[in-house]
Amino acid sequence: MANIEQSPSALSRxxxxxxxxxxxxxxxxxxxxxxPWLTGLTVILFGIGxxxxxFRTPPDYQQGETVKIMFIHVPSAWLAMMGYTIIAxxxxxxxxxxxxxxxxxxxxxLPIGASFTFLALITxxxxxxxxxxxxxxxxxxxTSVLVLFFFYIGLMALxxxxxDPSKSGRATAILALVGFVNIPIIxxxxxxxxxxxxxASVFRAGGSTLHPQFLIPLLIMALAFTxxxxxxxxxxxxxxxxxxRVQSLRLAQIRQSTGNQ
Amino acid sequence: xxxFGPHSGFIWMSYIIVTAVLLGLIVxxxxxxxxxxxxxAQLEQKGVSRRKAANQNEDEID
Numbered sequence: 199m200a201n202i203e204q205s206p207s208a209l210s211r212x213x214x215x216x217x218x219x220x221x222x223x224x225x226x227x228x229x230x231x232x233x234p235w236l237t238g239l240t241v242i243l244f245g246i247g248x249x250x251x252x253f254r255t256p257p258d259y260q261q262g263e264t265v266k267i268m269f270i271h272v273p274s275a276w277l278a279m280m281g282y283t284i285i286a287x288x289x290x291x292x293x294x295x296x297x298x299x300x301x302x303x304x305x306x307x308l309p310i311g312a313s314f315t316f317l318a319l320i321t322x323x324x325x326x327x328x329x330x331x332x333x334x335x336x337x338x339x340x341t342s343v344l345v346l347f348f349f350y351i352g353l354m355a356l357x358x359x360x361x362d363p364s365k366s367g368r369a370t371a372i373l374a375l376v377g378f379v380n381i382p383i384i385x386x387x388x389x390x391x392x393x394x395x396x397x398a399s400v401f402r403a404g405g406s407t408l409h410p411q412f413l414i415p416l417l418i419m420a421l422a423f424t425x426x427x428x429x430x431x432x433x434x435x436x437x438x439x440x441x442x443r444v445q446s447l448r449l450a451q452i453r454q455s456t457g458n459q
Numbered sequence: 460x461x462x463f464g465p466h467s468g469f470i471w472m473s474y475i476i477v478t479a480v481l482l483g484l485i486v487x488x489x490x491x492x493x494x495x496x497x498x499x500a501q502l503e504q505k506g507v508s509r510r511k512a513a514n515q516n517e518d519e520i521d
Contacts, residue, residue, distance in 0.1 A: 252461070263463035267473045274477070313484050321473045328466040426481070433488045440495035447502040454507065 220299045222439045229432045236429050243422035250415035267325040273423035275318035279381055281311025286378040289371035301367035305357055306434035312350035330394055338387035339395035349377040
């Protein structure tokens with residue numbers, strides 16, 4: 199009973215925190231406070247992760263030293279999907295609640311998510327050649343990740359296609375939500391279809407199949423990549439807020455100069 | 460020390476590409492931030508403000 203009574207207040211507190219943060223000025227203040235700490239944490243995590251990968255992780259009994267590619271390939275692939283999920287959630291915020299910060303979050307996440315998707319494809323290809331004997335196969339996992347990359351590129355192009363930022367924001371949000379159908383396809387492609395790509399080995403029912411010697415460095419590297427994503431996303435959002443202020447001041451300048459004539 | 464067997468080239472290429480792309484992204488975001496802050500400072504130095512323009516418009520309407 200006590201839990202039932204407490205949960206709405208906890209929910210409403212979380213909701214009001216997000217609402218308060220959704221104000222661009224408050225976000226600028228909050229992000230300027232948190233970014234130095236997050237940047238420091240990212241550097242420390244990368245230091246520990248790379249030390250474990252290069253000095254402590256043994257070669258895999260089947261893959262040999264090529265298993266080292268896993269520590270950058272898997273986090274890149276996770277963040278490619280996480281980036282798109284952030285974009286889809288922010289798109290709902292942009293379309294339903296018209297939060298000014300939601301479209302900023304979408305636009306800022308697009309090039310970052312596209313970069314991580316590109317890295318997942320390239321490192322996967324470089325891992326595939328020695329392990330599978332080929333750089334590329336048109337199987338469900340690889341093809342669906344390539345489609346994700348095209349979605350990122352398409353959304354970036356769409357956001358630039360309109361002069362009116364509110365129109366471009368709405369169009370991008372709608373297409374982003376349509377493209378979200380690809381995320382579960384990527385995740386479950388290895389279960390639904392016969393693919394060359396191995397099935398999930400970290401987050402799966404029955405626990406991870408990875409030995410702790412590989413799992414721990416992988417999770418540390420994944421955390422480092424995630425912190426880097428958040429740091430870059432916050433910086434890119436701050437840039438976008440500043441860009442919109444510059445644009446509105448330029449418009450104000452034109453209005454002032456025409457008003458003086 | 461950093462010899463990773465017959466597939467060393469694939470491993471190094473992967474890490475070099477990841478480093479290059481992420482560094483490129485970091486440099487691009489930092490330089491974009493500097494550019495926006497510079498533009499904002501220049502406009503504010505010229506005395507441009509959204510409030511001023513809005514007030515001017517209201518005066519014209521009155």
